[in-house]
Amino acid sequence: MADPTTEASRLEALCKSLGNLWSEDDVIDVTQDISTEKLTECRLTLFGKLYTRPNVNFQAFLSTMKRAWRIENFSCTSLELGFFSFTFKLEAEKQKVLDAGPWSFSSNLLVLQQCDPDIPDICYDFSHCPFWVQLFGLPFGRVTTEVVREIASKTGEVLEVKLEAKGNSNYKVGKTRIKLNLATPLKTGVVVNLGNKKLWIEFKYERLPHYCYSYGRIGHYTTACKEIPYKTTRLEEDLLGNFSNWLQAEVRELSPYGKIFYGRQTQLIDDVEMVPESPMEAQSHES
Structure with a gap:
């Protein structure tokens, strides 16, 4: 719901719009408490x-x-x-x-x-949704609640931070529950400045539903994207899009951007076999 200031201004606008169609008698005070x-x-x-x-x-x-x-x-x-x-x-x-x-x-x-x-x-506002987001590539010495929270805040409102042990060792990885704005593209990662060096930290999203490989927004396929027409993406030529399955937490490898940063490839199209995602393709994978 709106804050009191916004609510007051909306009420004023409503009264002006109604004009003679309403009077003070149309205001009803509900004083009864809600039952248990x-x-x-x-x-x-x-x-x-x-x-x-x-x-x-x-x-x-x-x-x-x-x-x-x-x-x-x-x-x-x-x-x-x-x-x-x-x-x-x-x-x-x-x-x-x-x-x-x-x-x-x-x-x-x-x-x-x-x-x-x-x-x-x-x-009710359904424009935001909480997702668990893993920080991929964060060094062992930097896995703290404070660092994880600060990095994750670049993707949205941080609701919770977890540091989880990997296997039976003391090595921990960080992930956060973040309220994502569904109207904006998914963020792929950030550059972290450690003073003496810079690192590329990637975001991996758990339980990610279908999303656009060219615009990065949840809720539609690349072929139905209104922001970036499919014909302009060259995805049908099996060339790399701006986004791909490496955003998913299940894919434990660097994105093409991470590979470039760490010197594992020099061009976005190297070492990547890309097949455009489409509703038909998704149906065939499910079956």
């Missing part, structure tokens, strides 16, 4: 919106989410195309779903928001 039962229901409810392609089979969607969440006993209501409410029986189950995200259906990102008892369902 209703507060509990709100606390156990999440709103979810499919970021793109909202017209999906509801039963298939519900069945898929039950399997993914490993929770059978929750209710799901379709409020409109691609917009759902989920009400859970237990707080722990709801929180598990929030903490283990992001979630997708058929590679289509499902953005979740906690229900607020005083916010209308039309006012």
Whole structure:
């Protein structure tokens, strides 16, 4: 919801727009407190919106989410195309779903928001979504909560920092949970200045749904990109795009940019066999 100053200015604009269509008698004071039962229901409810392609089979969607969440006993209501409410029986189950995200259906990102008892369902913001982001290439001596947080802040609002042991050793790697702006391209990495040297640190995104290999935005394929027309990318000639599968945490190798920085290749097209991503290609991979 808007801050009080913005809310006041919007109310003033509404009154001017309505003119004689309203009077002070149309202002209703609701003084009754929200019941404990209703507060509990709100606390156990999440709103979810499919970021793109909202017209999906509801039963298939519900069945898929039950399997993914490993929770059978929750209710799901379709409020409109691609917009759902989920009400859970237990707080722990709801929180598990929030903490283990992001979630997708058929590679289509499902953005979740906690229900607020005083916010209308039309006012929820689904333009941001938390993702776990790993810092690839950060030296062992620099893996601290403070350093990880500072580097990760270049991608968005940092919600949580984790330093995890790698295998059975004491070697730890850093990752953060970041609220990403879905309207902007994914950030590939940053240059870190250590004083006596500079390093290229890459961002690897966990559970990344489909995204554009030319513009880097979540929610559409390269062939459907409005920012960079597919014919201008030369991806159909198997040439490298600005982004590729190396953004995914499962791909444990340097991006072409990292390879250039560390002297492992001299041109973006060296050592990389690139096949353009498309809906047809994705379907064939799934099958």
